[in-house]
Amino acid sequence: MPSDALVVFMPSGRRGRFAVGTSVLQAARSLGVDIDSVCGGRGLCGRCQVLVAEGEFAKHGVRSRADSVSPPGAVEAAYGQTQPLAAGRRLSCSAQVLADVVIDVPSDSQVHRQVVRKAAEAHDIELDPVIRLHYVEVQPPDMHDPSGDLRRLEDALEFEWRLTELDCDVRVLQQLQRALREGQWKVTVAVHGERQIIAVWPGFRERAYGIAIDVGSTTIAAHLCDLSSGEVVAAAGVMNPQIRFGEDLMSRVSYVMMNPGGEREMTDAVRGALNALAADVAHQVGIVPADILEATFVGNPVMHHLLLGIDPVELGGAPFALATDKAITLWAVEIDFAIHRNARIYVLPCIAGHVGADAAGMVLAERPDLSDELTLLVDVGTNAEIVLGNRHRLLACSSPTGPAFEGAQISGGQRAAPGAIERVRIDRATLEPSFKVIGCALWSDEPGFAQAVGAGGVTGICGSGIIELVAELYLAGVVRHDGTIDGALAARSPRVRADARTFSYELHPAEGGRAALRVTQNDVRAIQLAKAALHAGITLLMERLGVERVDRIRLAGAFGSHIDVKYAMVLGMIPDCALDHVSSAGNAAGTGARIALLNQGARREIEQLVRRVEKIETAVEPRFQELFVEAMAIPHLSAPYTQLRKVVELPPRAPAAQGRAERGRRQAARRGHGADS
Ligand code: FES
Numbered sequence: 001m002p003s004d005a006l007v008v009f010m011p012s013g014r015r016g017r018f019a020v021g022t023s024v025l026q027a028a029r030s031l032g033v034d035i036d037s038v039c040g041g042r043g044l045c046g047r048c049q050v051l052v053a054e055g056e057f058a059k060h061g062v063r064s065r066a067d068s069v070s071p072p073g074a075v076e077a078a079y080g081q082t083q084p085l086a087a088g089r090r091l092s093c094s095a096q097v098l099a100d101v102v103i104d105v106p107s108d109s110q111v112h113r114q115v116v117r118k119a120a121e122a123h124d125i126e127l128d129p130v131i132r133l134h135y136v137e138v139q140p141p142d143m144h145d146p147s148g149d150l151r152r153l154e155d156a157l158e159f160e161w162r163l164t165e166l167d168c169d170v171r172v173l174q175q176l177q178r179a180l181r182e183g184q185w186k187v188t189v190a191v192h193g194e195r196q197i198i199a200v201w202p203g204f205r206e207r208a209y210g211i212a213i214d215v216g217s218t219t220i221a222a223h224l225c226d227l228s229s230g231e232v233v234a235a236a237g238v239m240n241p242q243i244r245f246g247e248d249l250m251s252r253v254s255y256v257m258m259n260p261g262g263e264r265e266m267t268d269a270v271r272g273a274l275n276a277l278a279a280d281v282a283h284q285v286g287i288v289p290a291d292i293l294e295a296t297f298v299g300n301p302v303m304h305h306l307l308l309g310i311d312p313v314e315l316g317g318a319p320f321a322l323a324t325d326k327a328i329t330l331w332a333v334e335i336d337f338a339i340h341r342n343a344r345i346y347v348l349p350c351i352a353g354h355v356g357a358d359a360a361g362m363v364l365a366e367r368p369d370l371s372d373e374l375t376l377l378v379d380v381g382t383n384a385e386i387v388l389g390n391r392h393r394l395l396a397c398s399s400p401t402g403p404a405f406e407g408a409q410i411s412g413g414q415r416a417a418p419g420a421i422e423r424v425r426i427d428r429a430t431l432e433p434s435f436k437v438i439g440c441a442l443w444s445d446e447p448g449f450a451q452a453v454g455a456g457g458v459t460g461i462c463g464s465g466i467i468e469l470v471a472e473l474y475l476a477g478v479v480r481h482d483g484t485i486d487g488a489l490a491a492r493s494p495r496v497r498a499d500a501r502t503f504s505y506e507l508h509p510a511e512g513g514r515a516a517l518r519v520t521q522n523d524v525r526a527i528q529l530a531k532a533a534l535h536a537g538i539t540l541l542m543e544r545l546g547v548e549r550v551d552r553i554r555l556a557g558a559f560g561s562h563i564d565v566k567y568a569m570v571l572g573m574i575p576d577c578a579l580d581h582v583s584s585a586g587n588a589a590g591t592g593a594r595i596a597l598l599n600q601g602a603r604r605e606i607e608q609l610v611r612r613v614e615k616i617e618t619a620v621e622p623r624f625q626e627l628f629v630e631a632m633a634i635p636h637l638s639a640p641y642t643q644l645r646k647v648v649e650l651p652p653r654a655p656a657a658q659g660r661a662e663r664g665r666r667q668a669a670r671r672g673h674g675a676d677s
Contacts, residue, residue: 006100008060009033010053015060024050024069024092024103034110039135040160041093043075044204046083047228048092049109053102060102068101115230115598129227130193130600131294133208134161138185149177157189168197171342176200190293193600198342199293209292211278211339212597214358214590215299215307216240217249217382218406219558220273221590224281227294230598234284236277241269242306248382248403249302253316263311270307275338292339295332296597297347298361298589300383304350308335318620320353327607348596349607352615354398359385361592362556364606366585369394373551376538378574379589380405380560384534388541388550395544397616399537404530405463405559412517414460416562421458421465421507421517426472431493433507438462458508461517464562469507469519470527471567474634474651478505481633481653483528485521528632531573535631537618538575544616552581556588569644572635576643
């Protein structure tokens with residue numbers, strides 16, 4: 001029998017000769033092959049599973065068979081009793097090399113495995129969490145070799161895991177001695193960033209949890225992740241309780257300005273909600289909040305400041321100075337976050353006074369800097385955050401869209417909830433509407449709709465419904481290019497009615513004590529103002545970059561995920577672009593927080609990336625006003641929207657509007673920049 005054997009690891013192709021009897025895990029380690037382990041090869045964690053490839057591998061000159069490694073022994077049998085091994089799987093820490101062999105390392109056994117993201121999202125996440133668990137056996141104290149428990153723990157971590165120069169703070173020391181003795185000198189240690197011991201538990205512990213949180217002005221969303229698999233194991237969202245102090249960001253800043261100590265109230269409110277959320281997601285998987293070892297946060301600048309207990313008043317007026325735009329790492333206890341007593345928090349960096357850590361999260365999720373394509377990222381909220389660029393340049397700004405897109409300040413507007421109209425179609429000939437409400441699969445003109453909607457009835461129109469409604473009214477000719485409701489159509493349809501000096505369109509009649517749902521001239525104006533602000537912000541960035549079109553558009557945020565991109569373009573919220581290059585990015589900010597939770601390298605990357613972003617402040621840009629006025633028209637005063645016209649028949653413009661559009665185009669050409677092409 002030969003004394004050594006060739007071991008080839010797939011898919012890496014790394015190979016080497018090892019003494020017969022070497023464990024497959026040891027062989028992998030010495031070749032730098034990526035195989036996971038928490039228990040240090042004791043057959044406890046099951047992370048080190050491999051498959052022995054069978055057959056003739058001419059390329060490697062190896063005939064590999066199941067018996068090229070030792071047969072399963074007592075350790076694997078014991079492990080299999082609690083967690084049966086799938087067919088052909090072996091614990092690499094237990095299987096010993098006997099002859100030349102090819103070993104397949106499945107992706108779920110790799111430390112740096114890819115976490116597959118949903119279809120709406122961009123890239124997969126490479127798992128490389130900042131926290132790792134390490135199981136060790138520590139030497140008990142000895143009268144002849146007096147040393148502290150921490151020193152012997154550190155020796156074990158160095159010997160078994162090659163971790164050196166670790167820090168350990170007093171909160172861990174307070175529990176260390178009990179943990180060691182309770183575990184009979186066998187403990188699991190959580191190490192943060194290969195530098196800091198943050199927790200010690202008696203015995204073997206398999207899982208570490210982290211939580212990624214997006215603190216939005218309207219909702220707060222949390223994802224609880226298993227840090228060893230990268231999997232989202234629970235998710236929850238709550239309304240941001242700060243809403244009682246003001247619907248939008250500026251009204252919350254005003255509250256602080258008018259009420260001394262108001263920032264403290266709002267900080268307490270958001271922190272209370274965070275603790276409830278952590279308890280909720282922990283409960284969903286049968287753990288307690290104290291089992292959560294790490295948290296990452298994103299949020300707009302005002303939310304960011306209030307979360308950290310920083311007065312946001314400076315963000316309420318020019319020059320909109322942030323207390324810091326840097327990423328922040330702190331202890332959970334510093335923000336009263338009741339997860340593990342030693343948990344660390346990572347808050348993503350902000351980009352500018354109105355472009356926050358949520359926009360940084362969006363950039364991290366989408367990585368426009370990795371592509372030659374010119375990508376436009378838009379998080380549509382009460383304050384839209386806009387990022388434009390590619391691998392050469394990145395620009396960002398925010399635009400004060402206000403709450404109209406969320407259904408506020410619109411008669412009949414409401415938040416997205418059961419009973420709210422979310423989809424609308426208007427018949428071009430009869431001007432009759434049909435619509436769908438949240439929670440009901442039928443359209444309003446389908447049989448059985450009234451019963452299907454149930455007793456709650458049709459309650460209002462949510463943001464995506466308003467976008468479609470105004471866009472459909474425009475396509476049907478009820479709303480003109482300049483945004484006025486065409487009163488002449490009152491002669492054609494009873495739905496168009498005079499309202500003092502203007503007109504409105506009735507979408508749904510009064511019923512059950514509820515007023516009729518109408519779109520008034522004021523509603524259309526509110527939507528025009530919001531979409532014009534958004535479009536103007538985008539055009540400002542395009543002009544600054546010297547481009548006339550973008551290659552792709554990604555709409556982020558809860559609202560961005562729900563709107564139909566075609567209608568967003570018909571309305572002129574976004575510039576012209578091939579429709580199949582416009583898509584939803586889901587909750588990109590939250591995804592960015594999850595990436596930062598699961599991949600420590602991503603933290604450095606976003607920190608460097610935000611420094612490269614060129615910030616444009618719309619509030620002090622005189623050009624913004626001009627662009628805003630041009631963008632008030634539907635879809636736009638001068639932009640021809642040629643791509644959109646290929647798939648949607650836009651109404652012909654009235655001669656006066658046509659003339660204004662021509663003038664607008666000529667002015668744009670004189671400035672050397674077209675708007676959209
Ligand atoms: S390393 Fe833990 S079971 Fe093999």
